[in-house]
Amino acid sequence: MTLLLLAGTGEARAIAAALAEMPGLAAVASLAGATQAPESLALPTRVGGFGGEAGFRAYLAENWIGAVLDATHPFAHRISLRTARICAELGLPYCQYLRPGWMPEAGDDWTWLADEAEAARHVPEGAVVFLATGRSTLERFANLQGRRLICRQIDPPSEPFPFADGEFLVGRPPFTVAEEEALFQRLGVDWLIVKNAGGAASRSKLIAARNLGIRVGMIKRPEQPEGCRVESVAAALDWVRGLA
Ligand SMILES: NC(=O)c1ccc[n+]([C@@H]2O[C@H](COP(=O)([O-])OP(=O)(O)OC[C@H]3O[C@@H](n4cnc5c(N)ncnc54)[C@H](OP(=O)(O)O)[C@@H]3O)[C@@H](O)[C@H]2O)c1
Numbered sequence: 001m002t003l004l005l006l007a008g009t010g011e012a013r014a015i016a017a018a019l020a021e022m023p024g025l026a027a028v029a030s031l032a033g034a035t036q037a038p039e040s041l042a043l044p045t046r047v048g049g050f051g052g053e054a055g056f057r058a059y060l061a062e063n064w065i066g067a068v069l070d071a072t073h074p075f076a077h078r079i080s081l082r083t084a085r086i087c088a089e090l091g092l093p094y095c096q097y098l099r100p101g102w103m104p105e106a107g108d109d110w111t112w113l114a115d116e117a118e119a120a121r122h123v124p125e126g127a128v129v130f131l132a133t134g135r136s137t138l139e140r141f142a143n144l145q146g147r148r149l150i151c152r153q154i155d156p157p158s159e160p161f162p163f164a165d166g167e168f169l170v171g172r173p174p175f176t177v178a179e180e181e182a183l184f185q186r187l188g189v190d191w192l193i194v195k196n197a198g199g200a201a202s203r204s205k206l207i208a209a210r211n212l213g214i215r216v217g218m219i220k221r222p223e224q225p226e227g228c229r230v231e232s233v234a235a236a237l238d239w240v241r242g243l244a
Contacts, residue, residue, distance in 0.1 A: 001066025084225030180208035
C-alpha cells in the first residue's frame with residue numbers, strides 16, 4: 001500500500017522529509033499547484049487538483065493508496081472535508097494534521113471576524129489595511145472600499161489590483177518580526193487582516209502588530225473534518241508508524 005500525503009504547508013514538507021527516511025514505507029505527496037514554484041518535497045510529488053471528487057476516487061484506486069495523511073492548510077477545508085468523507089466511505093485510514101490556532105496574548109488588539117466581509121464593519125474609512133490573507137480570497141474584501149488595501153502574495157501579480165485604492169506586494173514567507181515591523185512602519189499600516197492559520201513561522205506578523213499597536217482582524221477557521229486529528233509533526237509520524 002502507498003500512503004498519500006496531502007501537502008501545501010511547511011509542516012507537510014517536514015513530514016515528507018521524515019517519511020522519506022521511514023524504512024519500508026511507500027509514500028507519495030500531492031500539491032494543489034497553488035504557487036508557481038513551490039519548494040520541493042522529499043517524496044515523489046504529483047501537482048495539481050485531482051479533478052474533483054471523481055478524479056480523487058480514481059487516483060486512490062489507480063495508485064493503490066492505502067491511507068491518507070492530510071497536512072493541508074487549516075483554511076483549505078474543502079479538500080480536507082472531502083478527503084475525510086471519501087476515506088471514511090472507503091474504509092481508508094485518514095488523519096488530519098492541524099496545527100493549533102492562534103490565541104491573543106497580553107498587548108494584542110484583535111477583533112475576531114467570522115469571514116472576510118465582516119472586516120468592513122470594524123475597519124474605518126481611510127485606514128491602511130495589510131491583507132496577509134493571500135491573493136485567492138482578495139475578492140472577498142470588495143466591501144472594504146474607501147480603505148487602502150495592500151495584499152501580500154507569493155507570486156508576482158498577473159493582473160492589476162482589482163480595487164481602486166490598493167496594491168499587491170510580493171513576498172515569500174517566512175518573515176522575521178523585525179522584517180514585518182519595518183514593512184508595516186514603511187507602509188503606515190493601521191489594520192492587519194489575517195486568517196487564523198496558526199503556527200510559529202507566520203506568527204511574526206502578529207508579534208510585529210502587537211509591538212507597533214496595530215489592530216488585527218482575525219478571521220476564524222472554517223469547519224474541519226471530524227475524526228482523527230493530530231497537532232504536531234511528531235504525532236503525525238506516529239500515526240503513520242501505527243499503520244503498519
Ligand atoms: N487556503 C489557504 O489559506 C492556504 C494557505 C496556504 C497554503 N494553502 C494550500 O494551498 C492548497 C489549495 O488551498 P485551497 O484553500 O484552495 O484548498 P481547498 O479550497 O480546500 O481545495 C480546492 C481544490 O484544490 C485542490 N487541492 C487542494 N489541496 C490539494 C492537494 N494537496 N493536492 C491536490 N489537490 C489539492 C482540490 O482540487 P480537485 O477538486 O481538483 O481535487 C480541491 O478541491 C492546499 O493544498 C493548501 O494546503 C492554502
